[in-house]
Amino acid sequence: MSDDIDVRAWLQERGTDTVKHPGGTLYKHLCRVSDRLADLGHGPQVQAAGLTHAAYGTDGFDLALLFWQERDELRGLVGEEAEELVFLYGSCDRDRSWRRLAETGEVTNRFTGAVTSLKGDQLTVFVDLTAVNELDVIAKDPSILARNRKSFTELFTAWAKVASEPVSKEMRLAL
Secondary structure (H helix, E strand, O other): OOOHHHHHHHHHHOOHHHOEEOOEEHHHHHHHHHHHHHHOOOOHHHHHHHHOOOOOOOOOOOOOOOOHHHHHHHHHHHOHHHHHHHHHHHHEOHHHHHHHHHHHOEEEEOOOOOEEEOOHHHHHHHHHHHHHHHHHHHHHOHHHHHHOHHHHHHHHHHHOOOOOHHHHHHHHHHO
């Protein structure tokens, strides 16, 4: 596993500092998500996942930094635990997963259709990463929250049951 400096250099080599994203660039967004996860009490593996969460693209941001079939490259960079979380996040079919996530713990893979069941800490970490990503986006572009307030209110209210206490508090404050 590489250190944070190597991961950030890898992200810049992949052009993330030239990709527009709410609040500036994709690179800045990735760094903010990682930093916020740290501030909210998550350890190095979750922070590394936050820093690279868009590596395979996402259901809401289609640009991939590498193909999901090339998981070994990211695994070597951030470690197995972080890469597993990045893959879960990037492969999540939001329409089929998010609304009932807190109730079922099920994440449907948008690439394969497979369903992964999360329990306990796995679910909390996934929800925390997902929520922190959304919190950063709406903080940098409040019009997204204004246009989607009902959806975010429903999601964040449901997710608060399985999120960590610090992330639950952040979700409440954002609304």
